[in-house]
Amino acid sequence: MIIKTITADGFKNLKSVDIELSPGLNLFVGENAQGKTNLLELLWVMTGVRSFRGASDKNFLGFDRDCIKTLITYRDFERDCILTYDSKKGEKLITVNGVQVPRLSKLFGNLRAVIFTPDDLSLVSSEPSLRRAFLDLSISQIKPGYAAVLHRYNKILAQRNAALKIQSRTDIWDEQLIKTGTHISIYRKTYVEILSRYAKKIYGEISGERETLNIEYSSNVFKNFEYSHEHYKNRLSSHSEAEFRLGTTLVGIHRDDLNLTLDGLSVRDFASQGQKRSSALALKLSQAKILAAETGDAPVILLDDVLSELDSRRKNFLLRDLEGFQTLITSCERAVAGKTFTVKDGYIYA
Ligand SMILES: Nc1ncnc2c1ncn2[C@@H]1O[C@H](COP(=O)(O)OP(=O)(O)O)[C@@H](O)[C@H]1O
Ligand SMILES: [Mg+2]
Known part of the structure; x- marks a missing residue:
């Protein structure tokens, strides 16, 4: 599964994001509170699973915004797909390939991802x-x-x-x-x-x-x-x-x-x-690999601020093991090579 483009505006602090991803490693670099995790949270929510931060729909709208507009294009093992999520004054319009669904949880089963966060511990x-x-x-x-x-x-x-x-x-x-x-x-x-x-x-x-x-x-x-x-x-x-x-x-x-x-x-x-961290990592990596093997389609990997928590041995192991998966990594510094985006005040630049 490969996410091709992400267009987003009004989801939390994200403002007019319009980016094209690489099928391999994508790095989102920025200081604290700029919107890195918000971007991954948006993608996660679009997989149809509740926010990993426990936030509910009501809190997704940006403080100074009156609507959310999201469009994600991705390719699964057989076709190109489009997901949209628009919300205005509490009225939501969510679609999969042009077909409307009543709520975000109904997106489950379309875009598939595995998210790694420091909380995995x-x-x-x-x-x-x-x-x-x-x-x-x-x-x-x-x-x-x-x-x-x-x-x-x-x-x-x-x-x-x-x-x-x-x-x-x-x-x-x-x-x-x-x-x-x-x-x-x-x-x-x-x-x-x-x-x-x-x-x-x-x-x-x-x-x-x-x-x-x-x-x-x-x-x-x-x-x-x-x-x-x-x-x-x-x-x-x-x-x-x-x-x-x-x-x-x-x-x-x-x-x-x-x-x-x-x-x-x-x-x-x-x-x-350290042993706990490795065990948690092993669980998450297994989840991703089993999902890839069982469905015949590798999920997108979202790594939120996890590289800085790992020593170089574990970090290298993880990145090597994730070859073959499209991966989106957020961090405060340019820790690895890959297509790099800068995240600043809710804007994301290639
Ligand atoms: N609904 C919202 N509207 C606007 N800003 C929000 C909303 N919810 C959270 N934020 C802001 O988003 C910022 C956190 O963004 P985040 O993506 O977690 O940062 P980081 O780049 O450190 O991962 C905080 O400044 C927070 O106040
Ligand atoms: Mg963050």
């Missing part, structure tokens, strides 16, 4: 929810049906929780919960097997084969991945009393996690900062 060092979100996005990008099943599960879960809160019976939700939950667990198991293989290889190369990274899917429901309906049901009923007491569903795929270990020791609890 929290992927390995913080709560399971971030690792689940990583898994869910990774799988959704290659399996369109996954997001729909997940959405269904979350709706059923919310209804079941509501029933628990008012001490009402849950059995009408249980069948559906078990069915969708099992489905999701199978998807996750399959993905993590592939992820583990890729990440092990990548981590080995980054670390000079000094340590071995292992990734395992930690299912909250299934032991040894025998997908039995009976077992799921028993797990639920054994927590029934506590569930009514707490008013929430205690067992299920919404409590799954990924276990990352280096030579058998938990990355989260024992790894050094």
Whole structure:
């Protein structure tokens, strides 16, 4: 996948941006607060995934602007495509190849990207929810049906929780919960097997084969991945009393996690900062490579301010590994060779 041109005006601080990208490395250089991350955020939002900064649509309009105008042309493995996103006084017009879609999330599945930010470190060092979100996005990008099943599960879960809160019976939700939950667990198991293989290889190369990274899917429901309906049901009923007491569903795929270990020791609890950074990098690189392999089309790579965080060994490794992907890199200085753009006060010049 290659982004050819980006035209943008009024998205956050971006003003009359009109640029043509190189199919290889693109470097966006500028001081702080000039609009580098805003540009990557705009592209990310155009992939149909919520802003990585957690910003909502309402905050996208530039402070002194009355409309957002965006047009992105890109080529996927078979054709040229056009995405547009215009917003004026809260009225949005979003199109894919001339066909209107009701909201940004409906763009999902068109332009595909993987974004690396310094926050990726929290992927390995913080709560399971971030690792689940990583898994869910990774799988959704290659399996369109996954997001729909997940959405269904979350709706059923919310209804079941509501029933628990008012001490009402849950059995009408249980069948559906078990069915969708099992489905999701199978998807996750399959993905993590592939992820583990890729990440092990990548981590080995980054670390000079000094340590071995292992990734395992930690299912909250299934032991040894025998997908039995009976077992799921028993797990639920054994927590029934506590569930009514707490008013929430205690067992299920919404409590799954990924276990990352280096030579058998938990990355989260024992790894050094450098080892954590390499592990996070290995996860993200794996995500990109799996997406490329599974869809036959390499995603666009967005690197927001990550090069300065890496030592030269990791930096060189990352850039070498990303050859073959179109890459957009933001940084405060011209750190690598590539088509270079200057970012200043929301303007971007070639
Ligand atoms: N809705 C908005 N309208 C105008 N400016 C905004 C908006 N949201 C954020 N900004 C500004 O964008 C700047 C940050 O841009 P950013 O792309 O993160 O900078 P950097 O070049 O350091 O990556 C800040 O000065 C911030 O105030
Ligand atoms: Mg930035």
